Amino acid sequence: MSPFRLTRTLPKDATDAALRADVRHGLTQTPRTLPPKWFYDAHGSRLFNRITELPAYYPFIAERELLRAHAGDIAQATGARTLIELGSGSSEKTRYLLDALPGLHTYLPVDVSESALRHAAQVLINEHPDLHVHALVADFTSTLTLPPAPGPRLVAFLGSTIGNLLPAERASFLTSVRTLLSPGDFLLLGADLVKDPAQMVAAYDDTATGITAAFNKNVLSVINRELGADFDPDAFEHVALWDAAREWIEMRLRSRTAQSVKIPALDLVVDFADGEDLRTEISAKFRRSGLRAELAHSGLELAAWFSTPDARFALALATPHGRAATPLPAGQVTACVR
Template identity: 65%
Template sequence: MTPRFTLTRRLAPDHAARSLRADVSAGLTATPKTLPPKWFYDARGSDLFEEITRLPEYYPTRTEREILTAAAPAIAQLTGARTLVELGSGSSEKTRLLLDALGANLRGYAPLDVSESALREAGEALVRDYPDLEVAATVADFESPIVLPDTPGPYLLAFLGSTLGNLDAGQRAAFLTSVRTALGPGDALLLGADLVKDTGELLRAYDDSSGVTAAFNKNVLHVLNRELQADFDPDAFDHRAVWDPAEERVEMRLRSAHEQQVKIAALDLLLHFEEGEEWRTEISVKFRRESLAAELAAAGLAVRQWWTDEHERFALLLAEPV
């Protein structure tokens, strides 16, 4: 490991296993049944999501990149950040746009992700390509309290990809409060947010014609079969993408094709599914500028700058603690 790349583990070795058991025990015995979307992302799930981001129907990734490419110089000028912290960094590909814009003023990059392998691969590549950059990676869950690294400020905390939309209102309030607690004077939050738009365009992004999103959704069944010795038959569930107008969010669901029972041996749990019963595997909230600004304000964060694409499909915003 190069001295300019360090990796800290803030999660216990059995954190993922314990979290999965807890989420399945609580979520799949509830009415309606639910699971959080983080369980899509084993190696196969991550590959499928990368494939989704390249589909013509899936606009968020390329639109955010387009906005970030145009806005990165202004972000650098407005923040003067010396440390870039990124939550849910993954491969850190879009991050390079910010690293290039922040330039010589930037001293450190602190990615945070639950995947140690992704952090290690991205971190080693970045210190190779940016000879003056120090990378301090942390294996952690972004829903835990946010702790900034012991590196020079001001800090720019990036939370891209509209991952905020995977949280419900209560979870978003807790997360934004945690962000505000972590940030000090002169620091800033860079947030990606998918916007409310035509329902057809939204649903096509989550139910593509090639069936990649359906395979991604069903991948959670393979994860449960492997990790918890369950006997889900993926062919016995159908992928569904549904728009909830009251909550202004897309929900991904799995619908039972027929009445069936599923055993999860590791939990000694027997689940019953009615024909047509749907269980939710993801929410993806879509935002409006005024309501998102109000959520940020409630947490003590003020929007300083707002960027969007020409069709106003996606937004990138810079917020500061007040």
């Protein structure tokens, strides 16, 4: 069995320090915000897994089907010997790429959760005994230093997580990824596309089951547990709406009444007005032309575009400027628009 390596680049107390900084910053500004990464403790991750099983939550299903259908095309275009996955989590959908890359030597999953990395790596090594797995405990939104690994390299950023970043954050992130890429390397992005607003809102507001509302409110439970706060989740209602001007979905928690919340670990009291919103997530939706422009601004060139037949979701394959993907066989061009 190939050895498993794990490198920690985050200090042991980095998560606590980041939570404190994000809560203080987000709850003392107007409008109030919190980053979506704090949804995902163990309970939040279980809730999100249930969300991915809901019929209305199309992004997970659509991306999985695209990977299943086009992993071979991506493998042929990239010839990757190293797969780097940012925000790897359980690495579930990555298996389609691992199975399709016959010359793959190394898998580098990057995540803030050491336990998730260890669990996923053990499963993958059992399935691919010749695969070298070097896991990195790191924050992909910060500067990354990758260990040596054979090229060409494919960096995968799936789940349309790119949409959770504000435009300036996206530009910074894509520029940082560009610095990781050498000639012949590739970036694979999962991108949720602009479509009927009702369909998009329904994916984030399952009123019948209430799972997404519970997932949204879980961020308050995380702050209560970690920082000794006294948020009452029932005093907030889940809101999902479409911002047509910015072309993104917003998830919010709306205060049902005027209330004060104490956060002892920060020596902070936060006063919410009746009806005041706390934004907990944005999920930007993309158009091919817009994403192409964002990539170009960061020094990346859109090399291939795999979209679902109903144009709900896409996988965008990009390269450093001047490096084109390997041409695909005739008959696949309609699925891979350059």
